[in-house]
Amino acid sequence: MSQYQIFTVDAFANEVFKGNQAAVVPVPSDKPIDVRTMQAIGAEMNISETAFITPTEHQGSDEFLQASRFELRWFTPTSEVKLCGHATLAASHVLLYELGNQRDTLYFATASGELIVRKGPNGSLQMTFPLDVPAPVAVTDSVKTLVARVVGKYKPTVQVAVSPSLKYMVVYDPELTGDDVARLEPDISPEFLAAGEQEQLTAVIVTGKGTTHDFQSRVFCPWVGIPEDPVTGSAHAVLAPFWSERLNKTEFLAYQCSKRGGELEVAILSDTLVNVCGKAVTVIKGTINI
CATH class of the missing domain: 3.10.310.10 (Diaminopimelate Epimerase; Chain A, domain 1)
Known part of the structure; x- marks a missing residue:
C-alpha cells in the first residue's frame, strides 16, 4: 500500500466553506497512479473535481519545490474532464502555498493543452485558459x-x-x-x-x-x-x-x-486566450492510502 498527500481546497474563495471544493493529490514522478485508481479516488472524494499533479521536470525529492512544469488531470466522481478551472486554481494553490514551490509561474500539460498560472497580487492566482467561443x-x-x-x-x-x-x-x-x-x-x-x-x-x-x-x-x-x-x-x-x-x-x-x-x-x-483570476483557501490536509 502506498501513501500520498491529499488536500481539500475551497477555490474562488477568501474564506473556508465558500467557493468550490476540489481535492488535490500531488503524485511524485516515481510513484505514478493509474487512471482507474485516479477515478476511484475521485469517486471516494465525491466532490466536483479531484486534481492530480505530477512534476515533469526536476525529478527527485525536491521536485515539487523546484519544478515549474506539471501534468494535470481532473476527475469528477464519475469521469475525467477536459478542463476544470477551480481545480487548476486549487492545484496551483497547493503547489505554491502548501508545498512551497518557488516559481512565480506554473505550466500545466492538460487535455486542453498547456495552461499557465501566475502569482497575482494579494494572494490571487491568474490562470490563462483557451477561449471557447459559443x-x-x-x-x-x-x-x-x-x-x-x-x-x-x-x-x-x-x-x-x-x-x-x-x-x-x-x-x-x-x-x-x-x-x-x-x-x-x-x-x-x-x-x-x-x-x-x-x-x-x-x-x-x-x-x-x-x-x-x-x-x-x-x-x-x-x-x-x-x-x-x-x-x-x-x-x-x-x-x-x-x-x-x-x-x-x-x-x-x-x-x-x-x-x-x-x-x-x-x-x-486575445482571440484565443482568457485570464481567470481568483483566490483559494486550504481546508483539509491529510494522506490517502491506495
Whole structure:
C-alpha cells in the first residue's frame, strides 16, 4: 500500500466553506497512479473535481519545490474532464502555498493543452485558459426541453449557444437579471438528462446581467456527475466571449451565484486566450492510502 498527500481546497474563495471544493493529490514522478485508481479516488472524494499533479521536470525529492512544469488531470466522481478551472486554481494553490514551490509561474500539460498560472497580487492566482467561443444553435425539441427545465419555459427571445470544445450550453433570457438567475429552481429531470445527451452536452450555463457584477451565472453538469457546480472557472472561458459581444468590453467582474457562491475576475487577452483570476483557501490536509 502506498501513501500520498491529499488536500481539500475551497477555490474562488477568501474564506473556508465558500467557493468550490476540489481535492488535490500531488503524485511524485516515481510513484505514478493509474487512471482507474485516479477515478476511484475521485469517486471516494465525491466532490466536483479531484486534481492530480505530477512534476515533469526536476525529478527527485525536491521536485515539487523546484519544478515549474506539471501534468494535470481532473476527475469528477464519475469521469475525467477536459478542463476544470477551480481545480487548476486549487492545484496551483497547493503547489505554491502548501508545498512551497518557488516559481512565480506554473505550466500545466492538460487535455486542453498547456495552461499557465501566475502569482497575482494579494494572494490571487491568474490562470490563462483557451477561449471557447459559443455559437448559436438550432432550436430543436431537446434544446427547448433544456431551456424550459432551467428557466421555467422556452421563449423565442431566449438566446442559446454552445461552445465547440467543452460542449457547454449557454442559456440567456434577457428578461432575467442575475438575481433572478440565483433564484431559479431548475428541474434536473430524466427528460433534462436525455435532452443533454441528445445535444452531446457537458454542462448547461444559465446567465444574466448583474448589478454589482457584470454578469452572474449558474452551471449544471449532471452528465459528469455534478448536478450543480458551485463555481466553475472553465465556464468563464465560454461566458467571457458571450458577454463581450453584449457588453462591448473585455474585462469582467463575474459572480457564480450558487449557494456557496464565488467571485471571479475575467479578462480576454486575445482571440484565443482568457485570464481567470481568483483566490483559494486550504481546508483539509491529510494522506490517502491506495
